[in-house]
Amino acid sequence: MIDVQSVTMLYGSFAALSGVSFQAHQGEILGLLGPNGAGKTTVMRILTTYLYPSSGTAKVGGIDILKNPIEVRRRIGYLPETAPLYLDMLVDEYLRFVGEARGIRGRNLENRLGWLREVLGIESIWKHGLSEISKGYRQRVGLAQALIHDPSVLILDEPTSGLDPLQIIGIRALIKSLAKDKTVIFSTHILPEVEALADRITIIHEGQIVAQGTQQELARQVWEKGETKEPLTLENIFISLLMPKKVRHPERSEGSHEILRPQGGLE
Numbered sequence: 001m002i003d004v005q006s007v008t009m010l011y012g013s014f015a016a017l018s019g020v021s022f023q024a025h026q027g028e029i030l031g032l033l034g035p036n037g038a039g040k041t042t043v044m045r046i047l048t049t050y051l052y053p054s055s056g057t058a059k060v061g062g063i064d065i066l067k068n069p070i071e072v073r074r075r076i077g078y079l080p081e082t083a084p085l086y087l088d089m090l091v092d093e094y095l096r097f098v099g100e101a102r103g104i105r106g107r108n109l110e111n112r113l114g115w116l117r118e119v120l121g122i123e124s125i126w127k128h129g130l131s132e133i134s135k136g137y138r139q140r141v142g143l144a145q146a147l148i149h150d151p152s153v154l155i156l157d158e159p160t161s162g163l164d165p166l167q168i169i170g171i172r173a174l175i176k177s178l179a180k181d182k183t184v185i186f187s188t189h190i191l192p193e194v195e196a197l198a199d200r201i202t203i204i205h206e207g208q209i210v211a212q213g214t215q216q217e218l219a220r221q222v223w224e225k226g227e228t229k230e231p232l233t234l235e236n237i238f239i240s241l242l243m244p245k246k247v248r249h250p251e252r253s254e255g256s257h258e259i260l261r262p263q264g265g266l267e
């Protein structure tokens with residue numbers, strides 16, 4: 001289980017995160033949804049102890065990220081925004097190296113490598129150099145390094161980025177099957193990705209949590225606030241939650257109609 005408690009992250013005077021709190025439970029896939037620059041990667045870097053928060057803390061499997069970061073890292077499989085690959089290594093060398101660094105040896109390591117080769121469809125590039133393989137294959141090898149030690153917590157920053165449609169379907173199915181006995185958090189700004197994968201959604205915008213819940217719960221929140229009359233698709237929910245403020249059109253005079261304006265980039 002993951003428990004994030006009032007996390008604030010300051011870069012100078014700029015707050016990348018302000019008082020962020022949320023939980024993710026075992027057996028659950030939590031989708032961290034937000035536009036570019038919302039703070040998704042920053043949350044993940046804090047959870048994986050790559051960054052320390054300015055204030056607040058978080059627990060991973062009951063272990064505090066500030067008090068025992070090494071133990072937290074052991075439990076986590078992390079796919080960062082850019083897959084962490086050593087480009088002068090071959091695919092098999094690299095995954096063997098990561099497995100050994102994670103303390104896996106002998107038969108266990110061979111079994112894990114065999115499984116990863118199959119479920120991630122990387123047999124054909126197994127002996128290729130990491131600098132030669134395509135972006136989609138780099139992403140798959142990145143996922144393999146996150147899974148090699150069978151972690152209880154998976155943190156995936158835009159896991160299907162760069163994959164072709166068939167691979168996206170395959171990787172989603174893999175994540176779903178893995179989630180049965182793990183806690184999974186993935187980030188995205190792509191709405192169909194959340195609909196396909198997430199049991200619950202945490203929406204983040206400008207470093208703050210805007211809403212959380214299942215898609216139905218988010219729909220109810222929007223409906224009760226009367227913020228949209230449109231059909232409650234995830235797209236309309238997202239737009240209603242992210243741009244609730246009515247702003248005046250700069251070219252219109254006082255008292256003229258109010259219009260809605262988007263407040264962040266969205267694909």
Ligand SMILES: Nc1ncnc2c1ncn2[C@@H]1O[C@H](COP(=O)(O)OP(=O)(O)OP(=O)(O)O)[C@@H](O)[C@H]1O
Pocket residue numbers: 011016034035036037038039040041042043189
């Ligand atoms: N090292 C840094 N120094 C200053 N500002 C930073 C730094 N890292 C991130 N930020 C800022 O913090 C905010 C959140 O960034 P973050 O990378 O977490 O967003 P994101 O939701 O992952 O966006 P994207 O969808 O584009 O990946 C952004 O405004 C970003 O410019």
Ligand SMILES: [Mg+2]
Pocket residue numbers: 040041042081157
């Ligand atoms: Mg990011």
